[in-house]
Amino acid sequence: MGRNKDALVAGNVQSRSESSELTPLMIQYLSIKEEHKNDVLFFRLGDFYEMFDSDALEVSRLLNLTLTHRGSSPMCGIPYHAAKIYIARLLRCGKRIAICEQVSEPNGKTLTERKVIEVITPGTALESEYLDGGANNFLACLCVQKGRAGFAYIDVTTSDFFATSWYEADMAENFSKELGRSHPRELLLPQSLEKNEIIKNALMQNEEIAVSYYPDWNFDQSLSYKRLLSQFKTANLQSFSLDEKSPEVAPSGFLLDYLQKTATTNSPHVTGIKVYRDSQFVIMDDSSRRNLEIVQNLHDGSSQFSLLECLSHTQTAMGKRLLRSWLLYPLTNCDEIHSRQNHVELFTSNRNLLEYVHETFADILDIERLAGRIAMERAHAKDLQALKTSLAAWLQVRSQLESHGFTRTEKSLAEQIVSLINDSIIDDPATALGEGRIIKEGWSKELDEYRRIHDNVNKILEDYAEEEKTATGIQNLRIRNNNLTGYYIEITRGKADAVPPHFILRRSLTNADRYTTNRLQEIEKQIGEAELKITETEKALFLAVRAKIAEHTAYLLQTAKEVAYTDVTSALAYAALLHGWVKPLVDNSKHFVVRSGRHPVVELHLPSGEFVPNDIEISAEKTDDDGVLPYFALITGPNMAGKSTYLRQNALIALLAQIGSFVPAKEAHIGIVDRIFCRVGASDNLARGESTFLVEMTETAYILRTATEKSFVIMDEVGRGTSTEDGLSIAWAVSEYLLNALKCKTLFATHYHELTRLNHPALKLLCMDVSEEADKITFLRKIKEGASENSYGIHVASLAGVPQSVIRRANEILGSLHSDAALAENGVNVGNLQTAQSASEKTLEKSLAMPGLFSDEELVLDEILSSDPDDMTPRQALDLVARWKKSLSGR
Structure with missing residues (x-):
């Protein structure tokens, strides 16, 4: 285990082959490994894939396999028939796998020829065993040239191909944001970016992404442009909003080259690329997306306790992927949002239709990826049957939706594909072409004849024997067979005179003679060739059927998108009915009004009726007299009273409204927002030398520099990571900047009660209601107008189980601080705060120096x-x- 890995891999085949311990097999392995240094080489030996040297050491650790040796080389292996299970686990670890197969038959004399037939990487995997059906499997590429960064990503299994760009100066903001939204499995980068600090920092936040670097000459703009033209079969790229100098061209072209060279397959179903800009979608930085727990929670990264979980009522893999995409790319175009809302409303107002769609869609498999497999000539017969079943189910749903104008694709073509598969492929076919049992009887007369011969050998021979008996009158004529002479006609010596001229003598025995005929030789040939002909004919017929379906790949992909859209809108309707959500009014105003709003995730995990709903009404619109309406809500109140939940629920309501969903409220009027910012929670990044407070200030700086009047900002406890004077001063200044400079819709929660003395016409004071009866304190989790005068922190400490002696002592110190360092009632400034804090600190020091009040x-x-x-x-x-x-x- 302590051997140098560079000595283990085939870095120098010649020097290692000179060693007497290396067999010809190991020399062959090292030669192939030399060409695949960065890949785990699955080296086929009989019924196993073997790994040697550094590959064996790493794979045995990752997969918990037994490590053995061949000579002095470490070795571990897996059965070839179970390889997909192990490959899937390695792909999840970010590894590339080169599959090296035996391409010649073993003869016992010479070394079997081997070569790499496929390289599987996290971003190019095609088999369903390697993929997550509910998420895209994106392969991404970033390229920076002439001050512009181009970013492209593709899922070859679905043909989804996207690209965008930004100025190099904006790399810090945009790269991490795009990584968070697209979440690629694999990222390709030029070597010139290998030491870029911005890139390194972003990748540290996304360690699960497999990253590879390539020489910069691979990202040639001109060659990439020609590669895209060749792929899309167009004279130019204007229809895709691209030209020869577009920064998106270089990374997009390199992705296509990488796919062709790595996956060793063409991608004819990739016929276009979607270039998008930030203005088309609500912008959320990666921190805000994580804090709002939109598609995964902060605890373990799963979809449990996330917004995605609340909406996960889709029935198809395509619908799951589209729903995830909608959540990560909320719209800013009112017309598109209204279109989605109307389709959701169609299902909420037709519950029988919704139930029918929900049940029928359970029979629909992944048409999108099936179409991709067919186009790339990877589909087997069971894939075609899955496509038939899925299209048939969709046709049933489509007939129910036609009266509502919900569909657009041609129905007749789907019917033709269903009919083609139904007539040609048996219901439960084999997956391997060599196994037979694929083509239905009656599809091919030639195949049926071969099958008749193969399945009726005895009857064919008996029938021929009867023909000859009738023609010759020799009733004891028999057709027999042996391994030496094959089929022959045996006639006893007593009937020798009756043997006709067309019988050909093959051998004379004591009591009988053996003959053959041209007809018998023909039958023997047909019998011998029948099995091979069946296999060859079935394969040719299946490939013809698959090729015929592949001609309609574009139609199948469009149908898949229509199925996914129907699935998602029906799922949103199902969620709305299940949780009691309403259709919001979405327009281009600056209003944000919610009546009885709820947090969708928190409510989902509470017993029915326990969640306390709350209102919010803020607006950046001007009044008739050019005054301003409140657009900044300052929220005070104790911990555990629900401030953070209140902030997050309103951000999630804005997001839900802009994906076209209904929202958890009794009434909602949402003005389109261009960005959602969420500065909550305490986190650090010690690996980068960033403390909790530095992370907080970095996020705050990003908001203040990028928010606009149309943005929606939620901020919780700004300034809490430093001293009271510093923290309050920062919180005060940030509030003023949001009020006076940005003027965006803001919910600002704080424990600095001094901020309630801010005076601004756009400021609204809100607080969490608390009930105090005698010594009992109850958090009502209800928002009300006004300011809280107590944070009730000691009460929360008591609820958390802090010893009662500590709680009593804290109350004594708090009382002393309040009496000796009360803030001025008429206004507050930093100077006052410093004086008050100084007095408080002296009082605290004095109290701590006193003898204990209790023995x-x-x-x-x-x-x-x-x-x-x-x-x-x-x-x-x-x-x-x-x-x-x-x-x-x-x-």
Whole structure:
């Protein structure tokens, strides 16, 4: 294990082959490995794929395989028939796999010839075993030339191909944002960017992406342009909003080259590319997307406890992918949003139709990826049957939707494809072409004849024997067979005179003679060739059927998109009915009004009726007298009272409205927002030397530099990561900047109650309602107008289980601080705060220096009274007794 890895791989085949320990087989392996240094080489040996040297060391660790040796080389292997399981696990680890097969039959004399027939990478995987049906499998590429960055990504299994660009100066903002939205499995970069700090920092946040670097000459603009023209079969790229100098061209062209060289397959179904700009979608930086937990939660990265989970009522893999895309790319065009809303409303108002679609779509498989496999000549007979079943189910749904103007594709073509597959492919076909059992009887007269011969050998021979008996009158004529002479006619010597001239003597025996005829030789040839002919004919017929269907790939992909759209809109309708959501009014105003809004994820995981809904009404519109309406809500109140939930739920309502969904509220009026910012939570990035406070300030700076009047901003506890004076000063200044410079719709939650003394016509004060009865404090989780006067932090500490002695002491110190360092009632400024803080610190120091208000005995007695022995383990009880003894002994 401690051997140098560079010595293990075939870095120098010649020097290693000079060693007497290397067999011809290992020399062959090292030669092939030399061409695939960056790949895990699956080297076929009989019924196993073997890995050697550094590959064996790494794969045995990743897959928990037993490590053996061949000579002095480490080795591990997997059965070839189970290879897909292991390949899928390696792809999830970001590895590239080169499949090296035996291409000549073993003869026992010479070394079997081997060569790499396929390289599988995380972004080029085609088999369903390697893919997540609910998410795209994107391969991405970034290229920077002449001050412009081009970013492109493609899912070859679905033909989805996208590209965008930005100025190099905006790399820090845009690269991480695009990585977060597209979430590629594999990223290709030029070597000139290998040491770029912005790129490195973004990749540290996305460690699951497999990254490869290539020489910059691979990203030639002119060659890439020609490659795109060749792929799309067009004279220019104007219809795709591209020209020869577009920054999107170089990465897009390199992606196509990489696919062809790596996957060793053409992609005829990739017939276009969609170039998009930020203005088409709501912009969210990667931090905001994570904090809002849109498609994955912050805890373990799964979709549980995310917005995606609330909407996951899609029935097809295509629908799952499209729903995910809608959540990551909310729209900014009102007409498109209204179109989606209308289709969702179609299902909410027709529940029988919704139920029918929901049930029927369960029979629809992944038409999009099936079409891709057919186009790339990878589909087997079961894939065609899956396509037939899916199209048939879609035709049933389509007939129900026609009266609503919901569909656009031609129905007759789908019917033709269903009929073609139904007539030609058996219902439960084999997957391998050599196994037979693919083509239906009656599809080909030639194949049927071969099958008749193969399945009726005895009857054919018996019939021929009867013909000859009738013609010759020799009733004891028999047709027999042996391995030496094959089929022959045996006639006893007593009937020798009756043998006709067309019988050809093959051998004379003591009691009988053996003959053959031209007809018998022909039958023997047909019998011998029947099995081979069946295999060859079935293969040719299947390929012809598949090629016929491949002619309609564009239609199948369009049908898949229509199915996915129907699936998603019906799923959104299902969620709306299930959770009691309403259709929001979405327009180009600057209003944001929500009545009885709820957090969709929190509500989903609470018992029915427990979530407390809340209102919000802010607007950046001007009044009739050129005044301003409140667009900045300052929210105060205790921890655990629901401030963060309130902030997030309104951001999610804005997002849901702009994907065309209904929203969790009784009423909503949402003005289109161009960006959503979410600055909440405490996180750090110690690997990059960034503290929690630095991360907070970085996110705050990004908001202040990029937000516009049409943005929606939620900020929680700005400035809490530093001293009180610094934190309050920053929070105050940030609030003023949002109010006076940006003028965007903002929800600003804070514990700095001093901020409530800000005076601005666009400022609205909100707080979380609290009920105080005697010593009992209840958080009502209800928003109301006004300002909170208490953070109730000590009460929250008590709820968290902090020892009661600490809670009492905290209350004493708090009372002392309030009495000695009260803030001025008429306004507040930084100078006042510094003076007050200084006084508070002196009071605290004084109080801490005082003798304790309670004796050790009293404290121990109080802790005994507040302890619950029933909730203690024996060990905890012993620890408590030991601590009491130590405290009372003065040690």
